[in-house]
Amino acid sequence: MKIVAVxxxxxGTSVLLKMxxxxxxxxxxxxxxxxxxxxxxxxxxxxxxxxxxxxxxxVPEIGEIDAEVIVINNFFDLxxxxxxxxxxxx
Amino acid sequence: MPEAAETxxxxxxxxxxxxxxxxxxAPDWRGAVTLAGDALVAGGVTTAAYxxxxxxxIDELGPYVVIAPxxxxxxxxxxPAVLRAGLSWISLTEPxxxxxxxxxxxxxxxxxxxxxxxxxxxxxxxxAGVLSDDAALARLKAASSPADLKxxxxxxxx
Numbered sequence: 001m002k003i004v005a006v007x008x009x010x011x012g013t014s015v016l017l018k019m020x021x022x023x024x025x026x027x028x029x030x031x032x033x034x035x036x037x038x039x040x041x042x043x044x045x046x047x048x049x050x051x052x053x054x055x056x057x058x059v060p061e062i063g064e065i066d067a068e069v070i071v072i073n074n075f076f077d078l079x080x081x082x083x084x085x086x087x088x089x090x
Numbered sequence: 091m092p093e094a095a096e097t098x099x100x101x102x103x104x105x106x107x108x109x110x111x112x113x114x115x116a117p118d119w120r121g122a123v124t125l126a127g128d129a130l131v132a133g134g135v136t137t138a139a140y141x142x143x144x145x146x147x148i149d150e151l152g153p154y155v156v157i158a159p160x161x162x163x164x165x166x167x168x169x170p171a172v173l174r175a176g177l178s179w180i181s182l183t184e185p186x187x188x189x190x191x192x193x194x195x196x197x198x199x200x201x202x203x204x205x206x207x208x209x210x211x212x213x214x215x216x217x218a219g220v221l222s223d224d225a226a227l228a229r230l231k232a233a234s235s236p237a238d239l240k241x242x243x244x245x246x247x248x
Contacts, residue, residue, distance in 0.1 A: 008151040011204045012165040015214045016157065020222065038167070039151070056191060057152040073192045075157040076222040 001032040004045050006054040006062065010038030017053055017075050024081045030089060051088050053081075100212040101177075101220070101247055102240070109133030109178040109201075110236035116180075119153070119162075119188040119196070120145055125180045126164045126201030135176030136203045143169060144201070148188070156190035161221070165202040172203045175210040177217070179239065181231050198231055220246050 005021060007014035014036035021034050037045045039058055046052050049067045056071050070084050109129040116122040127141025143166035148155060156162045178201035185195035200217070204210040220226055226246045233239035 008147060008154055009165060009167040011167060011207055011210070012163050012202050012214075013155065013157050015211065016163070016218050019215055019218050055154045055157070057154040074159060076161075076218070077158070078222060 001030070001051075002049040003032050003034045003051045003053065004042065004049045004067070005034060005036050006039060006042040006046075006052055006058055007036070008039055008058070010036055010041075013055070013075060014038065017072060020075065020078060020081055021053060021085070024078055024085055028082065028085070028089075030085075051085070101216040101243055104175060104210070104213040105177040105179060105240070105243070106133040107236040107240060109135065109176065110239055111179070112181045112233050112235060112239060113183050114180050115183055116186055119148070119186055122162070122180060122182060122186050122196065122199045123148065123164045123201075126178050126199045129178035129180060130176060130201045130203055133176055133178060135172070135174055135178070137171045137173065140166060140169065140171035140203055143167075143171060153188040153190040153194075156188045156193040156196055158221070159193045160185060160195065160197045161193070161227075162188060162196045162199045163202055164199055165204075168204055168206050172205045175204045175213060177202055177213065181233070198227075216247050 005014045005017035018034045018036040025032050046065050046067045052067045052069045068088050074080055123144050130136040144164045147166045155164055180199040182197050185197040187194045188196050
């Protein structure tokens with residue numbers, strides 16, 4: 001499974017989101033490939049992804065894609081990421 | 091533990107005392123990001139051009155840098171204005187709104203600069219570890235001096 005974490009520049013928030021998502025996936029025992037992307041390349045990278053994680057601001061820019069888009073409000077809240085990923089994975 | 095020591099060193103090297111300002115005040119988000127940019131310049135991490143780039147990024151893309159309640163990770167993309175990977179730390183006495191729907195107002199602005207997409211991952215990992223702990227974050231926000239903050243950071247990430 002492929003998951004893409006999207007932010008504006010691809011160096012800060014998406015990297016944090018990728019790291020925390022990997023932590024959550026490990027604790028859930030789910031095997032997935034998580035990549036960080038900036039908004040410029042997000043659509044292309046999401047083409048073969050199942051899940052896209054991002055902040056609310058970027059949802060309109062990501063637009064209609066096949067992957068499920070999940071909005072994360074607090075990038076440090078592992079409980080929020082866990083809860084939202086669980087719903088998407090079910 | 092070797093891993094913890096490396097993490098602690100990564101944060102220690104990325105954030106120098108001259109890049110820390112505690113109990114700072116800013117009139118608005120632009121002022122707060124400017125303080126974070128000035129602090130990066132003071133630590134020899136970036137040139138002043140990077141400060142303008144961070145503000146332009148928020149103007150262009152919105153307040154997405156406010157990634158947790160009360161916390162903004164101000165940054166732009168790798169550019170010639172970045173001299174090395176590094177952080178700055180501005181804790182504000184009076185929080186300022188960035189226009190974020192759920193995480194406003196902001197009382198801590200962390201400035202981040204990276205010369206490329208990979209060289210700062212260890213720092214980010216260390217930062218993520220410290221900042222995802224609410225109790226640790228509350229102690230860090232209450233630090234009374236740059237030296238105090240550095241000591242706390244190394245204790246918390248060790």
